[in-house]
Amino acid sequence: MPISESAPIEFWGAFTSRTVRPIWAAEELGLDYQLHAIGPRTGETLTDEYTALNPKQKIPCMVDRSGDDAFVLTESLPIARYLVSRYGDARLSTPSSPIDQAKEDEWCCYALAELDATSLYIVRRHRDLAHIYGESPVVVDSCFEYVERHLKVVERYLGGREFVMDWGFSLADIMLTTCLTWADNYGATLQAQTAAYVERMTSRDAFISATRINQPKGN
Ligand SMILES: N[C@@H](CCC(=O)N[C@@H](CS)C(=O)NCC(=O)O)C(=O)O
Known part of the structure; x- marks a missing residue:
């Protein structure tokens, strides 16, 4: 399982049809990532720490710390798309035209x-x-x-x-x-x-x- 405590990619959110999308993309690409398995309406999206990451207080959310600055992204499609455009390969790549x-x-x-x-x-x-x-x-x-x-x-x-x-x-x-x-x-x-x-x-x-x-x- 490519979940790693030191991976630069962190996902927030589990348990839903939206949260599985970026996880599925990461699994297709064989990426290492961390998962903070917080759920909706549990109060976990309402903390100050999480609200600072995602003011919408929703899941999923991603932070990629592989660059000079942490890159924060919300919304399941853009997160999955970012993973494909940044880390894609023959297994899952961006369209060519x-x-x-x-x-x-x-x-x-x-x-x-x-x-x-x-x-x-x-x-x-x-x-x-x-x-x-x-x-x-x-x-x-x-x-x-x-x-x-x-x-x-x-x-x-x-x-x-x-x-x-x-x-x-x-x-x-x-x-x-x-x-x-x-x-x-x-x-x-x-x-x-x-x-x-x-x-x-x-x-x-x-x-x-x-x-x-x-x-x-x-x-
Ligand atoms: N368009 C968003 C939808 C995000 C969304 O609505 N997430 C739900 C869980 S599936 C949520 O966080 N609900 C908590 C709430 O509405 O308080 C996406 O695709 O990521």
Whole structure:
């Protein structure tokens, strides 16, 4: 396991579909890193020390101390992308052309904006965390309809593809898979191509290590 107490890369945050993204990227790249396995809504994101790192008081957060100055970054996609652009190699690299970069962006943004932020996290807030954010069965039902609609788009796209991108495993697979496993956990319908894709992605050694390290318990 590449967790090392002296590694210059430190991650904050575990237990969620968002926190596993940078961990998965680091595992794909074989990076050494430290993990401070703090959870959401435990009070651990509210300390002065953590708030100084991430004023949003959310997880994940990363600090890379390999340079002259500590580099602090929040948000799961930018953290994973930074790791790939700074430490990427043949195992996981940045797209080689503006068109490839744009297509990867398209799928990363689609997964995070439409599946994660617009629907799955809204279900989380207004069903599982209703005691904090308020109960709203109408909103939850509407989110499930929205997820199912976009899962059909994903199903059509994935037909005949091994990965989201033509050139191989990429950040887009990390972003999409973490939303699809989340949707699956919520009981949404993964059709044949999507289920087979998720099976391929979740069989990867790096995913298996990352989920073990992240100890998923929902988010
Ligand atoms: N867009 C952010 C979402 C971060 C986020 O909402 N994290 C949740 C856990 S999955 C959190 O920290 N929640 C604590 C809170 O809202 O107080 C990302 O992808 O990193």
